[in-house]
Amino acid sequence: MKRFLLIVLLWPLAAVAEVEVRDAWIKQLPPTVPMRAGYLTLYNRGDSTMLLTGASSDVFERVEIHRSYEQDGMMRMDPVDSIELPANTEFRLAPGGYHLMMMMPRETTRAGDRVGLVLEFSDGSRQSLQMTVKK
Numbered sequence: 624m625k626r627f628l629l630i631v632l633l634w635p636l637a638a639v640a641e642v643e644v645r646d647a648w649i650k651q652l653p654p655t656v657p658m659r660a661g662y663l664t665l666y667n668r669g670d671s672t673m674l675l676t677g678a679s680s681d682v683f684e685r686v687e688i689h690r691s692y693e694q695d696g697m698m699r700m701d702p703v704d705s706i707e708l709p710a711n712t713e714f715r716l717a718p719g720g721y722h723l724m725m726m727m728p729r730e731t732t733r734a735g736d737r738v739g740l741v742l743e744f745s746d747g748s749r750q751s752l753q754m755t756v757k758k
């Protein structure tokens with residue numbers, strides 16, 4: 624029993640990830656819209672560069688990393704393989720720039736719902752978190 628408690632108490636320390644994730648959210652859209660953007664802030668607390676290399680969610684068939692940009696007065700977006708996260712640097716995925724393209728929803732979501740997301744990094748680590756659905 625004592626050993627079990629010790630493991631439980633130590634677990635949160637062991638699980639601290641090198642990249643901190645904050646303010647993860649998705650825009651609420653009707654289920655008929657096949658894609659929506661997800662945003663979050665990443666902070667690399669480590670002392671070496673990390674790459675965000677992928678993401679997945681139980682609620683969406685596919686999640687891609689995209690970059691929005693303006694060209695000839697039109698907003699466009701392209702998939703990218705990864706996002707570079709230099710050591711001790713914050714990186715924001717925000718409207719008008721980088722985002723997670725959440726594609727083909729498997730469920731209807733409503734404002735206030737939480738959607739699970741798994742991020743994959745270049746060191747092989749994964750991080751599970753919740754995104755909040757917002758209007």
Ligand SMILES: [Cu+2]
Binds near residue numbers: 689690724
């Ligand atoms: Cu996109």
